[in-house]
Amino acid sequence: MSDTAPRPRRTALPYVLLVPAIAALLVALGYPLLRQVVLSFQDFGLAQQFGRPPEWIGLDNYRELVTDPYLWRVTLRSLVFCLVNAVATMAVGVGLALLMRHMARSVRILLQTGLLLAWAMPVVASLTVWEWLFDTQYGVINYLLTQMGFDFEGHSWLLRPLSFFFVATVIVVWMSVPFVAFTVYAALTQVPEDLLEAAEIDGASAWSRLRHIILPSVRPVLLVVGLLQIIWDLRVFSQIYILQKAGGSTHDTNLLGTYIYRLGIGGGEFGMAAAVAMFMLVLTVVLTSPYVRAMLKQEGEA
Amino acid sequence: MKKTLAGAALAALALTALSACGSDSSDGDNGSSGDSTPQAADIRVWLNGTDTPQDARDWLKKTFEEQNPGSTLTIEQQEWDGLVEKLTTALSSESETPDVVEIGNTQAPTFTGAGAFSDMTDQLGDLGGDDLLQGFVDGATVDGKTYAVPYYAGSKYIFYRKDLFKAAGIDAVPTTMDEFVDDAIKLKQANPKPANFSGFWFPGQDWRNGAAFIWDAGGDLATDDGGEWSGSLESDESIAGLETAQKLFTEASGAPKDGNEADPWTPWCAGEVGMMSTPGWVTGLINDPKSGCPDTLGKQIGVFAMPGSDGSPAPVLLGGSDIAIASKSQHQELAQKAVALMLSDDYQTILAQNGLTPAKNSLASLLGDDEYAQATIAAASNAKLTPAAPGWANVEGSRVLEDLFSAIAQGGDVSELAAKADEQMDSQLNG
Numbered sequence: 001m002s003d004t005a006p007r008p009r010r011t012a013l014p015y016v017l018l019v020p021a022i023a024a025l026l027v028a029l030g031y032p033l034l035r036q037v038v039l040s041f042q043d044f045g046l047a048q049q050f051g052r053p054p055e056w057i058g059l060d061n062y063r064e065l066v067t068d069p070y071l072w073r074v075t076l077r078s079l080v081f082c083l084v085n086a087v088a089t090m091a092v093g094v095g096l097a098l099l100m101r102h103m104a105r106s107v108r109i110l111l112q113t114g115l116l117l118a119w120a121m122p123v124v125a126s127l128t129v130w131e132w133l134f135d136t137q138y139g140v141i142n143y144l145l146t147q148m149g150f151d152f153e154g155h156s157w158l159l160r161p162l163s164f165f166f167v168a169t170v171i172v173v174w175m176s177v178p179f180v181a182f183t184v185y186a187a188l189t190q191v192p193e194d195l196l197e198a199a200e201i202d203g204a205s206a207w208s209r210l211r212h213i214i215l216p217s218v219r220p221v222l223l224v225v226g227l228l229q230i231i232w233d234l235r236v237f238s239q240i241y242i243l244q245k246a247g248g249s250t251h252d253t254n255l256l257g258t259y260i261y262r263l264g265i266g267g268g269e270f271g272m273a274a275a276v277a278m279f280m281l282v283l284t285v286v287l288t289s290p291y292v293r294a295m296l297k298q299e300g301e302a
Numbered sequence: 303m304k305k306t307l308a309g310a311a312l313a314a315l316a317l318t319a320l321s322a323c324g325s326d327s328s329d330g331d332n333g334s335s336g337d338s339t340p341q342a343a344d345i346r347v348w349l350n351g352t353d354t355p356q357d358a359r360d361w362l363k364k365t366f367e368e369q370n371p372g373s374t375l376t377i378e379q380q381e382w383d384g385l386v387e388k389l390t391t392a393l394s395s396e397s398e399t400p401d402v403v404e405i406g407n408t409q410a411p412t413f414t415g416a417g418a419f420s421d422m423t424d425q426l427g428d429l430g431g432d433d434l435l436q437g438f439v440d441g442a443t444v445d446g447k448t449y450a451v452p453y454y455a456g457s458k459y460i461f462y463r464k465d466l467f468k469a470a471g472i473d474a475v476p477t478t479m480d481e482f483v484d485d486a487i488k489l490k491q492a493n494p495k496p497a498n499f500s501g502f503w504f505p506g507q508d509w510r511n512g513a514a515f516i517w518d519a520g521g522d523l524a525t526d527d528g529g530e531w532s533g534s535l536e537s538d539e540s541i542a543g544l545e546t547a548q549k550l551f552t553e554a555s556g557a558p559k560d561g562n563e564a565d566p567w568t569p570w571c572a573g574e575v576g577m578m579s580t581p582g583w584v585t586g587l588i589n590d591p592k593s594g595c596p597d598t599l600g601k602q603i604g605v606f607a608m609p610g611s612d613g614s615p616a617p618v619l620l621g622g623s624d625i626a627i628a629s630k631s632q633h634q635e636l637a638q639k640a641v642a643l644m645l646s647d648d649y650q651t652i653l654a655q656n657g658l659t660p661a662k663n664s665l666a667s668l669l670g671d672d673e674y675a676q677a678t679i680a681a682a683s684n685a686k687l688t689p690a691a692p693g694w695a696n697v698e699g700s701r702v703l704e705d706l707f708s709a710i711a712q713g714g715d716v717s718e719l720a721a722k723a724d725e726q727m728d729s730q731l732n733g
Contacts, residue, residue: 047417245383267696
């Protein structure tokens with residue numbers, strides 16, 4: 001803002017303009033959240049879903065949860081899965097974005113089209129294709145590996161939890177990379193060319209140009225995208241849910257998202273599911289708070 | 303630019319974090335559908351899987367729309383897989399609920415107790431009364447009120463490859479459980495190729511077929527101890543049954559150890575199956591030029607009811623479906639008319655001609671007396687229901703038994719796994 005700009009008059013207009021946004025937030029977020037908090041203190045089952053009044057049970061749902069070792073196992077599993085996926089997605093996405101800067105136009109457009117298609121594909125449709133690719137009996141992947149001389153005939157990719165999560169990671173990363181690549185690439189186009197040129201003339205290596213010029217100037221974008229990845233990968237649901245139906249052990253592969261679903265919609269224990277969801281909300285806030293703080297700090301510096 | 307980015311990120315954080323947790327459940331205020339002038343409307347009927355033949359669907363739509371001018375009937379096909387979850391959400395919403403739903407006979411009790419279905423006790427007489435399959439009516443009755451009526455029954459029986467039996471030197475179909483297991487292993491050994499060939503096709507998640515081995519050995523999935531249900535997979539009898547299942551999994555089956563039993567016609571037509579236990583209507587799909595192989599392996603189908611240890615048919619799972627009306631449906635009267643049509647002799651005859659056991663005892667003869675009809679009738683003669691525990695659908699919803707059988711198929715320790723599954727079921731069975 002320049003000093004010569006006229007001082008804006010105080011009017012009610014800005015507040016009026018805020019009303020629709022706040023109303024939308026209240027309806028779309030406030031109400032479900034309130035409902036969830038209420039549910040988590042109730043014994044709310046299938047019968048309550050159809051009109052029987054629920055019973056207030058205070059902290060019983062939470063008490064039962066924290067004493068259940070299974071919740072902690074699922075939580076740990078979700079955290080590891082989330083971090084591995086977020087890091088892998090960021091690495092591949094940023095790598096592709098950097099690569100795009102040096103590509104011939106035609107190659108870049110080809111790559112971008114591919115990324116866009118992967119991004120635009122509906123989740124369930126693409127999961128069905130992935131499921132077929134990794135199918136134990138008729139899957140293309142087993143076929144190709146067997147053709148190449150490995151013994152993969154009838155190999156079940158989903159049988160062991162680790163292998164299950166490997167497949168899930170491939171799919172999740174595949175689906176999220178386009179967003180990271182495009183966003184970071186867009187930010188990279190804003191990096192001042194002349195600065196890079198000057199650094200090159202001064203003898204800065206490619207690595208130090210990346211470290212000291214490129215990355216710092218896209219840092220805000222990296223922070224935001226990284227934050228989103230962590231949130232998305234912590235709440236991952238469809239990929240796990242659909243793979244569980246295709247094979248593998250449900251008990252050993254549940255993440256927080258599918259666990260809440262199995263408790264609530266699958267098992268009719270809505271109160272308990274709401275309590276786990278509250279737990280997950282707190283976990284998300286804790287996990288992302290360093291990021292948010294870094295972003296706010298940056299804003300303060302700017 | 304930085305400022306807006308950080309702001310956008312915070313907003314995005316709030317949005318995504320919260321929507322992650324929105325276990326949506328609509329408000330539970332009672333939908334009062336009081337005023338009932340039978341107004342013309344579109345009735346939505348949910349049928350599951352491909353069980354109901356196209357002829358029956360066409361007849362239902364046409365007849366309903368003729369008899370109720372102005373109204374229409376739309377059949378929406380659902381997947382059996384994940385049905386309980388889907389009904390849980392759909393039935394509780396006044397605006398989203400289908401009017402008439404088909405539900406597996408073992409899944410019905412969970413919803414009848416919860417008030418999800420309309421009381422049909424008054425209409426029972428008109429719909430067939432004592433002629434209806436009694437076991438199904440009982441299963442859908444709570445405190446003297448009936449909330450669902452039988453749609454069709456059909457227990458699984460064994461399909462076998464006639465040519466492979468001959469080639470392996472098996473002259474007659476097995477008549478006891480021991481012979482059945484031996485023949486399955488013999489078939490597997492006689493057909494080393496393809497590697498995933500099954501003497502008995504038994505995918506790891508298939509607990510519905512697996513239950514037959516538990517029951518045949520004298521065990522049970524769960525037992526009722528004075529109103530308190532608990533898992534009983536740890537009993538000696540159940541363990542013996544699970545061990546038979548494990549033997550079949552490891553020595554006779556080439557199906558995926560963690561796979562499910564969907565689409566059995568695919569491996570059948572690929573020549574990978576010697577025997578399999580499936581519903582009778584699967585013949586239709588094997589002999590369908592689009593999905594199956596009518597000219598080749600379709601010609602080699604033979605059928606018999608799975609034999610039990612004592613020589614009579616094994617106690618297989620009594621399969622079948624119920625029909626119910628959603629209590630939140632706004633068109634109760636029209637829905638009742640649709641149900642009446644689905645239980646009419648005309649409609650049930652079409653089902654019977656397609657190998658489904660009709661909902662009325664008096665129509666059973668329509669099944670005919672060929673090999674298939676005999677196997678259908680024999681399989682049903684000793685069939686059993688899943689435990690009538692109030693929380694049984696929760697057990698199915700959390701996939702405890704899929705996990706158990708899949709772990710057994712992988713060669714796990716049977717007693718240990720059974721104990722673990724019992725523990726999980728104990729917390730769910732009592733609703």
